[in-house]
Structure formats: structure tokens, C-alpha cells
Amino acid sequence: MDGKIRKSELELLNEAFNIFNTATEKLQESYQKLKEETEKLRKEVEEKNQKLEETSSLLSSVLMSTNNAIVAIADDNSIILSNKKYKEYYEIYGDQFLSKLIEFKAEGSYEFDLKGAIFRVHIGKFEHSDVKGWTYSVEDITHLKELEEEHRRDEHLKSMGVMAANIAHEIRNPLGSIELFASLLARDLKNDNEKRVLIESVLKGVKSINSTISNILLFTKEVIVNKKEYYLSDIVDDVVLYLRHLMNDKKIKFVNKIDENFTIYCDNELMKQVFMNLIHNSIDAVNTGGIISVSCYQEGDFDIIIVEDNGCGINEDFMKKIFIPFHTSKTKGTGLGLSIVYKIIKAHSGNIYVESDGKSYTKFIIKLKRG
Incomplete structure (x- = not known):
């Protein structure tokens, strides 16, 4: 009887041991799978962190290399972020540059002058965590304004040239008649010195006007260059x-x-x-x-x-x-x-x-x- 009991206990013990081994194997398999999944997730996180770092580096590179000055200023006027171009402008214009920017506290585009240079600034509002403020993108448009002024000047000169040419021709026709009649009169009055002096003054005035008209026509005609x-x-x-x-x-x-x-x-x-x-x-x-x-x-x-x-x-x-x-x-x-x-x-x-x-x-x- 005792032998049968011991045999039954051994069988149960073997069965329990087998179950334990099976559970252990499954646990090892699960652990291996978990380990593989963890490694996979770790690699994915590393890849995402690498991409995030590369993107952050790219954004930083773009921010630093852009021709526009970029600066983020908090509501308390402290600088949160700035790029290389902003620092260049600050070195040239000092606190005046920053003071000009913080005058603008509304989204939109504005222009301002500073020591002969003209700037255009684009402003946007930002809010990050508990920090609020404004972003400023500033470009030097002095050369652009000079080109605009040059274009306006050229257009103005062109329209004035047409008008001046018409006026010059209208004046030159009667002026020729005045010169002709004054010359004839001077010839007839060659023995009357007093009157001849007056006529010569008229002729001198006519020549002066004619010289002015010649300059006007020179201005209005197309300049042909032989370089x-x-x-x-x-x-x-x-x-x-x-x-x-x-x-x-x-x-x-x-x-x-x-x-x-x-x-x-x-x-x-x-x-x-x-x-x-x-x-x-x-x-x-x-x-x-x-x-x-x-x-x-x-x-x-x-x-x-x-x-x-x-x-x-x-x-x-x-x-x-x-x-x-x-x-x-x-x-x-x-x-x-x-x-x-x-x-x-x-x-x-x-x-x-x-x-x-x-x-x-x-x-x-x-x-x-x-x-």
C-alpha cells in the first residue's frame, strides 16, 4: 500500500516537474520574444531619435544659414532663440535693432528704417509650454527699395522726355521765325547803334533758348552707344x-x-x-x-x-x-x-x-x- 502511494506521489511529482519544465520553456520562449520585441523597440526608438536629431540639426542649420534674421522674443522681451543673421545685425546696429523689433507687437508685416538701411519684418505669435512671445523674421530690403526707386525714376524720366520733346518742338518752330526776323531787323538797323544793341540782345536770348532746347532734345532722344x-x-x-x-x-x-x-x-x-x-x-x-x-x-x-x-x-x-x-x-x-x-x-x-x-x-x- 505504501509502495503504491509512493509510486503515485512520484508520478504526480514527475507530472508536476514536466508541467514546470513546459512552463519554464514557454516562459523562456516568451522572455525571448519579449527580449526580441524590446530590442526591436529599442532600435526603432534609436532610429526615431536619430531622425529627430537629424531633423533638429537640419532645422537648426536652415535657421542659422537663412539670409533673414530670425529671433524669438518672449513677452518679457527676453530672447528665446536667435540665428546667425540676427547676431550680425545686432553687432552692426546694437540695441537699436532690438528696440525697433519690440516696438511691433501684432502679427503682420512691417517696414522700418535704421541708420540708412530699410528692413522688412514679418511677425508671428508663439506659445510653447508656459512661454509666450513673438517670432520675428527680418530681411534687409535696402537694395530692393533702391531698385524700386530706380524703376520709378526711369519711368518718370521716360514720361517727362516725351512731354519735353513735344514742348521743345513747339517752341523751336516760332523761335526760328523770331531769329530770322531779328536778323533781318539787325541788318536794316546796322546804322542805328542803340536799336541794334537791343536786337542783338534779342538774338542772344534766342540762342540761349535754342541751346536749352538742344539740351532738352538731347535728353529726350535715344542714346546710341558705340563702346x-x-x-x-x-x-x-x-x-x-x-x-x-x-x-x-x-x-x-x-x-x-x-x-x-x-x-x-x-x-x-x-x-x-x-x-x-x-x-x-x-x-x-x-x-x-x-x-x-x-x-x-x-x-x-x-x-x-x-x-x-x-x-x-x-x-x-x-x-x-x-x-x-x-x-x-x-x-x-x-x-x-x-x-x-x-x-x-x-x-x-x-x-x-x-x-x-x-x-x-x-x-x-x-x-x-x-x-
Whole structure:
């Protein structure tokens, strides 16, 4: 009996042991599967973290390399985030740049001026965790504004040119008759000195008007350029030789800083007219003993020529209209000289700029493409 019991217990023990082994095997299988799933999840997490890191790095790279200044400013005016371009602007303009930005506290696009530069700023609101504030994307649009102004000037010059041409032709026809009749009258009155002097004054006035009309027509007609390579010093020397007597009268010192081997591609006669106008204006602007200089250098594919004087300067309001015809600060003159200069330079596919502090100097900068 006891043997049977022991046998039964052994069988139960074996059965339990078998069940335990089976459970252990299943547990090991489950553990292996769990281990494999865990490893799989770990790899997926690593891959996602890697992608997240790469995306974050890419976003940071884009943020830092964009030409726009990007800055996030909290409501308490503390900077949360900024990129390289913002730091460049801050180095140039200092706290004024930041102060200008925080003046704007509404979503939208705005423009502001700072030390002669023009900026456009796009503003959006952000909220992250418990931080609220504004994001600013700032771009320097100074050059764009200059191009817009140049386009408006060109359109204005074009419309004024058409009008001026019509007026010039309308005046020139009766003016020819006046000159003819005055000449005949002068011939008939050659023995009457008193009246002949009056007639000669009329003829002088007619010639003056005719000269003005010729300048107007020169301004209105299309400029045809025949470009060749010329030594810049030769062009300027010819002009200075012609104007030397005016410089001597005012004891003006002319400083020629042009390298004798420096050449430009231009229409020789038209370019002489450019320097004739610019240097003549400088002569009028400087006081006795003043200084006029011409210098040049190369900048990439462009020739840069500078005509500078230490005269009375040009005020800011007049500079905005300086190349528009019939605007002049002189008591005598038509205001066409610089308009013609502008037209000639544009015909050379170049550009001309003016700088002045309005009191002690004026600088005309000509930019011509080589070849």
C-alpha cells in the first residue's frame, strides 16, 4: 500500500516537474520574444531619435544659414532663440535693432528704417509650454527699395522726355521765325547803334533758348552707344583741360588719382560729356581753394569711378530728385545736366549714385560693367 502511494506521489511529482519544465520553456520562449520585441523597440526608438536629431540639426542649420534674421522674443522681451543673421545685425546696429523689433507687437508685416538701411519684418505669435512671445523674421530690403526707386525714376524720366520733346518742338518752330526776323531787323538797323544793341540782345536770348532746347532734345532722344576700350585718364584729362580756366579762377586743386593704365569700355564722346557735367558741377559747388578729385578701382566685373569734391554738399531732399530733369539748385541752369549724365550711364548698362552729407562733400559714384 505504501509502495503504491509512493509510486503515485512520484508520478504526480514527475507530472508536476514536466508541467514546470513546459512552463519554464514557454516562459523562456516568451522572455525571448519579449527580449526580441524590446530590442526591436529599442532600435526603432534609436532610429526615431536619430531622425529627430537629424531633423533638429537640419532645422537648426536652415535657421542659422537663412539670409533673414530670425529671433524669438518672449513677452518679457527676453530672447528665446536667435540665428546667425540676427547676431550680425545686432553687432552692426546694437540695441537699436532690438528696440525697433519690440516696438511691433501684432502679427503682420512691417517696414522700418535704421541708420540708412530699410528692413522688412514679418511677425508671428508663439506659445510653447508656459512661454509666450513673438517670432520675428527680418530681411534687409535696402537694395530692393533702391531698385524700386530706380524703376520709378526711369519711368518718370521716360514720361517727362516725351512731354519735353513735344514742348521743345513747339517752341523751336516760332523761335526760328523770331531769329530770322531779328536778323533781318539787325541788318536794316546796322546804322542805328542803340536799336541794334537791343536786337542783338534779342538774338542772344534766342540762342540761349535754342541751346536749352538742344539740351532738352538731347535728353529726350535715344542714346546710341558705340563702346570701345579707352584710357580713363585720357578722357578725364581732355575734360579738365577744357575746364582748367574755371578751376584757375577759383584756385581749385584738381587731384587725379587714376592709374594711367586703367581702361574702361565706353563711348568716348558721351563719357566726356558725363565728366564735363560732373566736374563742372563740382567747380560750382566748391569755394575758392576747393579740391576736386577723380579716382577709380575694379570691383569684380565692374569699373568704379568716383568724382568727389569738398564743396557745399547736397541736402537729402534734393538728392532724391537729383537725376530728375528741371530740378536744379543753381540760380542759372536748366537742371538737365545730371539727367543727361544719368541717361548716358544707363545707356552704357551702368549706374550712378550720389553720396553727400549736405554740408562738406559730394561724391558721384559711377559703376560700369567691363567689356
